[in-house]
Amino acid sequence: SQQGEEDPQALSIQEGENATMNCSYKTSINNLQWYRQNSGRGLVHLILIRSNEREKHSGRLRVTLDTSKKSSSLLITASRAADTASYFCATDSLSQGGSEKLVFGKGTKLTVNP
Amino acid sequence: DAGVIQSPRHEVTEMGQEVTLRCKPISGHNSLFWYRQTMMRGLELLIYFNNNVPIDDSGMPEDRFSAKMPNASFSTLKIQPSEPRDSAVYFCASSGAYGTTNEKLFFGSGTQLSVL
Numbered sequence: 001s002q003q004g005e006e007d008p009q010a011l012s013i014q015e016g017e018n019a020t021m022n023c024s025y026k027t028s029i030n031n032l033q034w035y036r037q038n039s040g041r042g043l044v045h046l047i048l049i050r051s052n053e054r055e056k057h058s059g060r061l062r063v064t065l066d067t068s069k070k071s072s073s074l075l076i077t078a079s080r081a082a083d084t085a086s087y088f089c090a091t092d093s094l095s096q097g098g099s100e101k102l103v104f105g106k107g108t109k110l111t112v113n114p
Numbered sequence: 115d116a117g118v119i120q121s122p123r124h125e126v127t128e129m130g131q132e133v134t135l136r137c138k139p140i141s142g143h144n145s146l147f148w149y150r151q152t153m154m155r156g157l158e159l160l161i162y163f164n165n166n167v168p169i170d171d172s173g174m175p176e177d178r179f180s181a182k183m184p185n186a187s188f189s190t191l192k193i194q195p196s197e198p199r200d201s202a203v204y205f206c207a208s209s210g211a212y213g214t215t216n217e218k219l220f221f222g223s224g225t226q227l228s229v230l
Contacts, residue, residue: 033218042118042205042221043157088157101170102219104149106156 004032004072004089004105012111019076021108023089024069032065033090033102034074043088046074081114118222120206126228132194135225137206138187145209147219148181148191152202160204163189196229203227 007022023032031050035043049056049065049072056063062075076083086107093103119138127133139146147162161171163183171181178197183189193200203226207219 035219042207042223043219044221045218048218101159101162102147103159104157 004091004103006087006089006105006108008108009106010109010111012113013079015079015081015112015114017079017112019079019083019110019112021074021087021110023072023074023105025072025089025091026070027093028067029091030100031092032072034061034063034072035088035090035104037086037088037107039085046087076110079110079112081112083110084112085110118206118208118220120204120222120225122225123223124226124228126230127196128230129197130195131229132192133196133200133227133229135191135204135206135227137189137191137222139189139206139208140210140220141187143208143210143220144186146183146189147207147209148189149205149207149221150202151205151224157205160191193227196227198229201227201229 004023004025013019029051031048033048034046036046037043047058047063049063051067060077065072086109088104088107090102090104092100121136144165148160149157150160151157158173160173161181162169166183179193181191203224205221205224207221209217209219
């Protein structure tokens, strides 16, 4: 099954800087989602972007989608120490019986230093 | 709403023992998912249910794993017998949509399973 792959695997920045994480996938998608996971916690949904959308904003988050390159990026502007977490992209994939399922990448571990 | 509730939070058991993980989805949600997270393999979908019916169990590793959803408010994931390679964090998630990819998932806090 297809799987999004995040890049880089780890990113360390200073507070106030912007953080950019990328996600590449293999086959056509209907939409792509980004999630955040704090250490020892479950994943929390950040944003969903549909295949016919090119950009989406939510607060300090900006997500872009380039279906021709099969890639997406997540930009966090003016980062804060509290943004320290792992960030995952998730894409849809056809599974047995023709149903769709959400497949996650392995994530980017972001560290924001105060 | 309390969100997705999983229990236990931590489970330590010995190889060969039966392990049962529990999940209560968000009220009104009709899709429920079980994921497993390890450093090596990342987040893997094990099985998901729509309206209490298993739709896709292709991610269940082997016959030692089984999952049930007897009603809309409760699901279990059972491992019998457990093995050390089953050690992982198991997450339950729910969604308000039929199908999986057009709506966001709400995750529980996970069960950290250690099989010695």
